[in-house]
Amino acid sequence: MPRVLDRRTVLKCLAAVAASTAFGCSDDDDEMPVVEDRTFYPQSVASGDPRPTSVVIWTRAIDPGNADADVPLTVQVALDDRFSQRVLDLKNVTVSSAHDHVLKVKVTGLSPRTTYFFRFLQERNGRLVSSPVGRTRTAPDASTDTPVRFVVANCQDYNGRYYNTWQRLLQLDEDLDCVVFLGDYIYETTPEATIPGTTRQVHFSEPDGALKLASSTGTVLAAASLSNYRDLYKTYRSDTFLQQVHERYPFVVTWDDHEFSDDCWDAHANYTDGRQDEAEPDRRRNSEQAFFEYIPLDPSDLPEGPVDIDAIPLYPDSRIWRSFDFGTRMRLIVTDYRSRRPDHLIPEDAWPAAVAVDAATLTALGVAGSFTSDTFAYVDISAPEYTAELGILRAAYVQLAVSEGLAQQDAETRAADAVKGPQALAFVNPILTQAGRAAISPTGKPRGIGFVHMGKTAIFSRLGSRYVVVKDTFDVYAAARDIATGGEAEDAYGAEQSAFVLSAAEGPPTWKVLISSVSPTTMVWDLSNKPDVEPATVRNRYYFDVDQWDGFPQERARLLGELRGRTQDRTVVVAGDIHAAFASVELGVPALTAPAISSSSVKEEAGSQVEAAGFPPSSAVYRYVVTEQDATLREGNPNIAFVDTDSHGFTVVEVQADVVRAAYHLIPSSEAHTSYADQPEALASHFTRKDFIIQGGGISMG
Known part of the structure; x- marks a missing residue:
């Protein structure tokens, strides 16, 4: 608890104020003037995480003449902005370049819902160089009913x-x-x-x-x-x-x-x-x-x-x-x-044709009836009858990936991994048509949701993966992933x-x-x-x-x-x-x-x-x-x-x-x-x- 100021201490304070630009002094024996100088504290002061009896206070303190030098500080917390009612006077706390000259102090033993003032001091040439004075407030006690x-x-x-x-x-x-x-x-x-x-x-x-x-x-x-x-x-x-x-x-x-x-x-x-x-x-x-x-x-x-x-x-x-x-x-x-x-549900490098929710999963989710149109048709591109189409699609992947900066070998490896199995015709057929190949008929093909149906129209893209995603298809995909991973995907x-x-x-x-x-x-x-x-x-x-x-x-x-x-x-x-x-x-x-x-x-x-x-x-x-x-x-x-x-x-x-x-x-x-x-x-x-x-x-x- 702070001590009551006696007459001798009050006289010392008055003398200090008259002799300098000092603000605040205490009833101890240091009589050096206190002067605020922000150049010694270029990021000022801060406080955080207020609880009923504690708060964390902060500063960054430097020696402007020697940026790498350690700086010894005094830390003061008081009930008034003149620091006559101190509750903490912590001396010789050193800050160093190891942590960029920052100092955090957890102050405990405080009173609930109380305003406190704090500052940091450096001794320089017979005076105390102060940080700006910070103001903080503790949280109310658990039993206090107040807004x-x-x-x-x-x-x-x-x-x-x-x-x-x-x-x-x-x-x-x-x-x-x-x-x-x-x-x-x-x-x-x-x-x-x-x-x-x-x-x-x-x-x-x-x-x-x-x-x-x-x-x-x-x-x-x-x-x-x-x-x-x-x-x-x-x-x-x-x-x-x-x-x-x-x-x-x-x-x-x-x-x-x-x-x-x-x-x-x-x-x-x-x-x-x-x-x-x-x-x-x-x-x-x-x-x-x-x-x-x-x-x-x-x-x-x-x-x-x-x-x-x-x-x-x-x-x-x-x-x-x-x-x-x-x-x-x-x-x-x-x-x-x-x-x-975890990662975003739609990978940024997802191949748009890849089927993310197949016909069996749509049926299990009870939503297959919402995806009956030809738009959602897909084929197993790895089946023997699609060997030529598979080659065209992989070549297209490689071309796109190389144009995005990938090395040829990396692009080919990724193409082999991505362009296989169920592939959505909504993305496959335009590529085949552009290559002079006949489109694959959707008639009689299974229905499913490809990444293209969620708005993914390019590999290596945030559009259709993190931003601007088709809601109705994404919701089904998210539900399927949630079930398949036992909730871990989300x-x-x-x-x-x-x-x-x-x-x-x-x-x-x-x-x-x-x-x-x-x-x-x-x-x-x-x-x-x-x-x-x-x-x-x-x-x-x-x-x-x-x-x-x-x-x-x-x-x-x-x-x-x-x-x-x-x-x-x-x-x-x-x-x-x-x-x-x-x-x-x-x-x-x-x-x-x-x-x-x-x-x-x-x-x-x-x-x-x-x-x-x-x-x-x-x-x-x-x-x-x-x-x-x-x-x-x-x-x-x-x-x-x-x-x-x-x-x-x-x-x-x-x-x-x-x-x-x-x-x-x-x-x-x-x-x-x-x-x-x-x-x-x-x-x-x-x-x-x-x-x-x-x-x-x-x-x-x-």
Whole structure:
């Protein structure tokens, strides 16, 4: 407990203030002036994982005159911002280059629902050089019945973009228990060349340690080395507004994909869409080490004091799922969707003609009657009567694969493995016809679902595998894979984490808020009833993105059903990732998807995907799925109460006894390229607000 200041101590404080720019002193014997200097703490300070009696605090401390030197620090935590009521005064804590000069300290023995101030000090030339003063707050005690308020945020791309949303949150000066950050805190890629006209760009200090990726706008570097990932965090945390938010509120953070690699699963990247094996466990460990260095979290009930980062397990043993109780009102259940999940159900390198669901499986599922048309006919191309056709198809595969950059031998080996057995005539016959061979008649042939029927029209493609997938055929395929693998094909969390989530949901009768980095809201483009869409073959229902929960429909149903059953309509899923704002009810469970802080909106991304598929802005397809996307998504999923696919922002959530309130603060995504640092009044005028109430398993306007 802090000591009461006596008269002698008060006089010493007054003398120190009069003699310098000092702020705060204590009743001990050090009489050195205290001066704040951010150059010694270039990423400022932060705190995270607030519990009733503990919190983790963070800084990065350097010696500006010797970047490699170890830096001894004093860590102070107090009940006031002048540090006269200290509860922690930890001296001679050394930070070193081994962990990029970062320090995390778990502070324990604190009082529930209490605001604390913290700072870090370096002794320099007869004075104490202080970090900015951070403010944090502990969670309420388990027996306290009080509303809980937090902000939901995610996806803060830095390159060429400004954090106007963080600036707006600071303007509002919300009274919050924490900021819940849902992932994509960093983006692992940065242009190799400098972006013209902007200083908002990450530059790697060791570019040779990065991966080089080709793009339509030039070479992009993707972080691979530990140094690369550290550079990302250092640059992102140089932003003034992000620093100020960290200085003001504790964060509860999970990761999504970009902390490691876009659309990742386990330790696999997806940059080459199946052209190469992208299992990269060392790269994954590098990304996780930087994450644990720079994010103030308590992944496994750390002991008090300075955190030994070397003792935190990395892939494949890392664990960031955890839960937080905030009084009698709320339990946050934080999950990890990426580290244990299996691959996407449709392989990026799937040969479109390959039959994924055969006639016998369709019959077993009871849906064979829905797939009787000639479109779904297939043959066993390995049968002796199709020897010539088999040769043509394999030659076509090799030609396509070589044109995509594969070596001849590799292409031939893959062709032999992929082009065999059941093959869908919907893809086979156009190739045969182009080669001058007669098409194979579908009459009398079995019916099944090939990858082509799910939208896969090219090898080595994200279209038809991770994005723009035909819903009705994919759902059947997903169900078949789920049965065939005993659920393993969709086991996003893994057995240990799943057991943890369901156990946490069974606790006291509080609101259970599931923190999911990816959205459970179904995003469907329904073009099946659009006569102006050409060609007619694309008049289908499509999932836009099966990297999120739409890609694991059986597991989503099981998870939401279990949560609802355990919580009696007191479950809310809070999600991000998709760069859009949604409020929806999925399988009886309300879901709030927060928009991105700054990353390109889903409308922008959909535009690029649709054009890549060959539909220009003048087409009906483009109009429905880009220009009129919000309306199309509502039509495709009537459970959506609100959608905005072209705004940035954040969501303020307040958990009350019987209702949850959500306020979406939104700004057009086009404003991300403009800095409002010097025009805050103009920034405020660009924001709008949408309010909603969650009660009894439903969502209504607030």
